[in-house]
Amino acid sequence: MHGFANPKRFLSLARWLTPLLLVAGLIIAFGALAYGLLVAPTDRLMGETVRILYLHVPAAWLGMGGWTTIAIASLAELVWRHPLATIAARAAAVPGAVFTAICLITGSIWGRPTWGTWWVWDGRLTSMLVLLFLYFGYIALSGAVSREGGSSRIPAIFGLVGAINIPIINRSVVWWNSLHQPPSITMGKSAIDPAFLWPLLIAALGFSLLFGGVVLARMRALLADIQAEARLRRKALAEGL
């Protein structure tokens, strides 16, 4: 991993990987969404509303995946002081928050016709809303640290502590009675018919590639910011002499 400690090496890889991930992700995700919206069968009980599954579930997975990325990068920052760790964590926060928001909004729209309510304060919905607020806190904190100076270990500790919410979200429907149904996909088993499962998995793959592309693009932008700032500082110093 320390082979990428030099940002130049990382940048030369990211330069061609970013557009590749973005384009492949867009094609696969929107292909799967179009298939899910137009071709896939309707559910025996929910009818047409089941089609929101192909957006809701990948968004939920990536909302949690975003914070897992922040947690792993925070660990790398705290223990190994990897120079790219802070940047990777900051880059993953915004797309993670966007996917969490998409999950909450689509879930609410789905809940109205199926459950008969837009929102309930059950374990799953509440813990997912907490995740969105954790993202807001992380984005504000890491932004303030990078703007106003301060140890990048502060947002890293926050990222690691916030990770406690991820297993809670995952287990919330098992530990507590909730309106949200228990997991459909568990280790090696699926209660989702293959007719729904395959487009769902392909949509999840597409959105994951898109997520990876956005993270890389944001890492490049953040690195360019740091570089530009360093150059300005050098220039100011040279002029001062």
Next chain:
Amino acid sequence: MTAANKNKRFKAKHQRLVLVVVALIALIGAGLLATWALRNQASYFYVPSEMLEAPPAPDRAVRLGGMVQTGSIKTDDDGVTIHFLVGDGKETVPVAFSGIVPALFVEGSGVVAEGHLRRDGTFQADNLLAKHDENYMPRELENMTETEVKQTVAETYQ
């Protein structure tokens, strides 16, 4: 870099790793304790056997969740009041409700009723929420023969 210097750096890295791991274990332990303590309070609803074991006061707003027993939905003469039984496999509680039911409210499916337990043991619901289970199945499967369904379901569950 001298060997001693290298050794020192190596140690600092390990010390940080151990510190972070210890902190994480403490954090996860605290989180587990908190969620374990919340296991009853954080539940969204009571199931019938819990409600019969410790009946809530008639003026207390509670939620009752379970399966709508097959063949139990009866509509009153007024056309809007329904009676049905909610069960959890062990016990059942009779429920009364007047109003519009959600689309997924059917016999043999999950339901969460908001309301209070009347003194006569009937749960008076002010609102019904349909609970969807974890199974997703296309409508086409309903028209299949028994063996076809069994085969498809076996494939789904592997």
